[in-house]
Amino acid sequence: MSKKILIVDDSKMSRIFIGQHVKAAHPDWVIQEAGSGEEAIALIENELPDFCTMDINMPGMLGTQAAKLILEAHPDIRLVIFSANVQESYQNEARELGTILVAKPVTQASVGLALEYFLGA
Amino acid sequence: MTETLSQRHFEKLAKIINRGTGRAVQGFQEIIGESQPYWLEKNGIDVNTLQLNAGNYGVVEQEFTGLLNGKVLVLFTAENVQCILQKMLGDEMDAQGLNDIESEAMGELGNIMVNAGLSAIADSLHVLLESTVTCYKQYSNDTIVTLIQQENNVENILVTHVNLMISGNALLGGKLIMLLNNEFNQEIAEKIELSAT
Numbered sequence: 001m002s003k004k005i006l007i008v009d010d011s012k013m014s015r016i017f018i019g020q021h022v023k024a025a026h027p028d029w030v031i032q033e034a035g036s037g038e039e040a041i042a043l044i045e046n047e048l049p050d051f052c053t054m055d056i057n058m059p060g061m062l063g064t065q066a067a068k069l070i071l072e073a074h075p076d077i078r079l080v081i082f083s084a085n086v087q088e089s090y091q092n093e094a095r096e097l098g099t100i101l102v103a104k105p106v107t108q109a110s111v112g113l114a115l116e117y118f119l120g121a
Numbered sequence: 122m123t124e125t126l127s128q129r130h131f132e133k134l135a136k137i138i139n140r141g142t143g144r145a146v147q148g149f150q151e152i153i154g155e156s157q158p159y160w161l162e163k164n165g166i167d168v169n170t171l172q173l174n175a176g177n178y179g180v181v182e183q184e185f186t187g188l189l190n191g192k193v194l195v196l197f198t199a200e201n202v203q204c205i206l207q208k209m210l211g212d213e214m215d216a217q218g219l220n221d222i223e224s225e226a227m228g229e230l231g232n233i234m235v236n237a238g239l240s241a242i243a244d245s246l247h248v249l250l251e252s253t254v255t256c257y258k259q260y261s262n263d264t265i266v267t268l269i270q271q272e273n274n275v276e277n278i279l280v281t282h283v284n285l286m287i288s289g290n291a292l293l294g295g296k297l298i299m300l301l302n303n304e305f306n307q308e309i310a311e312k313i314e315l316s317a318t
Contacts, residue, residue, distance in 0.1 A: 010254065011229040013209075013222065057232070059254055084236035087243040087250065104233050 004030045005118075006049040008040040008066065009082070010058040014106050018053055018082070021111035037066025044070060049077060051118045053102075056083040056090060064093050071097055080114045082106075126277060126301070130310050131160050134242070138281055138299070141241025158281040166266060166278060171298075173262035175200065179223070180265065181231025181257050185239055187250040191305050192272065193238070195231035195283075197295040199259060202227060204293055205285065228255040234283065234297060246312040274302040 005022060007015045012035075019031045032049060034040035038060050040052070052070065056063040067079055081094045084104040094101040102113050126134065135158035161170055168174075179202035181195040197205065206219045206226055214222075232255045243250045260268070269278060279299040301309075 011225060011232075013226045013229050057236070057252055057254060084233040085240060085252065086237070087240045089243070089249050104236075 002028045002030060003050040003118075004032065004047075005051040005053070006032045006034060006040060006043065007053050008034045008037065008058075008063065009053070009055040010035050011055070014055065014082075014104070017106040018111055021106070021108055022115070024108075025112075025115055037061040037063055037069075040066055041069060044074065044077075048074060052077055052079040053082040053114055054079055056081060056085045064090065064097070067094075067097055067099065071099070078118045080117055082110070082114060126160075126306050126310060130306075130313050131277075131279070133313050134309060135160070135279060135281070137241050137245045138238040138279070138297070141237040141239070158279060161278045161280065163270065163272075163275050163278060166269060168262045168266055171262075171266065171269075171278075171280065172296075173265060175262065177259055177261055178265060179227050179257065180260050181228055181235070181255050183231065183235045183252055183255045185235075185250050185252040187243075188248040189242070189250060189305050189308050191302055192300045193235045194265070194269075194298040194300070195234055195295065196265070196298065197227070197293070201293040201295065205230070224257045228257040231255050231257065238281075238297060238299075242309075246309070246316055248312065269298070269300060272300050272302075274304070275300045276303060276306060277301040 003026070007018050009015045009018070015033045022029055022031060032043060034043050036058050054063040054067045063081060063083065067081060070077060071079060079099050081090065081099060081101040082104065083090070083101065086101060086103045091101045100117055102110050104110065139158060175198040177199040178196045179199060182192065184192050202223065203219065206223060209226060210219065210222065236252060239250045239252060269275070279301060281297040283295040283297055285293045285295065
């Protein structure tokens with residue numbers, strides 16, 4: 001069944017690369033993009049994705065803050081934090097949110113970890 | 122009071138950063154790397170001591186805050202920037218397309234390398250570090266030296282070479298330059314002492 005994934009990252013290149021790897025594994029999935037946490041929250045109000053990848057360091061609110069708000073409002077969304085900022089404190093924060101932190105760079109392997117988490121529900 | 126790091130502190134810090142950037146560099150598909158750090162006194166820097174042998178560089182700047190504050194630069198020669206972009210984005214993209222996305226792509230590459238180094242420092246010393254979004258520009262080697270010299274309170278410069286090999290091509294050398302100020306030196310020395318006990 002076709003799924004919908006929201007990719008949240010201020011780097012257009014990262015959004016493109018994540019999207020390419022997702023499409024390669026699941027050509028029928030619908031991909032949405034947001035360049036900030038605020039934009040992601042606004043998008044989700046109109047259209048609920050099944051899955052979401054969330055960067056941390058972005059203009060505006062931190063990705064972890066956005067993830068917290070999204071998961072509080074929509075606990076059924078499967079979300080991973082996808083960031084180069086892999087400090088233990090952020091890994092702990094991800095765990096407290098009930099999700100995981102996947103380390104950049106964006107590669108087939110790192111996107112594969114996210115997909116595994118999404119589909120392991 | 123001016124704080125400078127002892128050789129032992131520097132070696133510990135360099136080892137931590139190396140571990141982080143090494144992990145990030147190896148994370149790139151088909152990219153491997155290794156690095157050999159060295160440090161300089163700010164007063165002694167010029168294009169020769171910084172080993173800026175090329176005329177122009179693509180420079181990613183990122184600041185970090187928290188218990189430790191400072192600035193990090195990631196440098197690649199203009200020639201290597203073009204090569205990295207071509208390899209990252211594919212042969213189909215023309216020169217105009219590469220120019221359009223250069224700032225975006227190099228900013229993200231720099232962001233990954235800087236954050237990997239900072240994350241390693243934060244975890245090793247049990248502190249939290251936040252970083253700003255990246256800023257990418259092209260500078261001449263002389264301008265880079267001037268920019269570093271104009272930074273207030275900077276005492277030491279830690280330089281890490283980053284060697285990228287893409288698809289078996291020649292090594293593409295870059296540098297991660299960390300500007301260490303008085304407060305940073307004092308805090309890092311204390312944290313290193315604490316972590317050793």
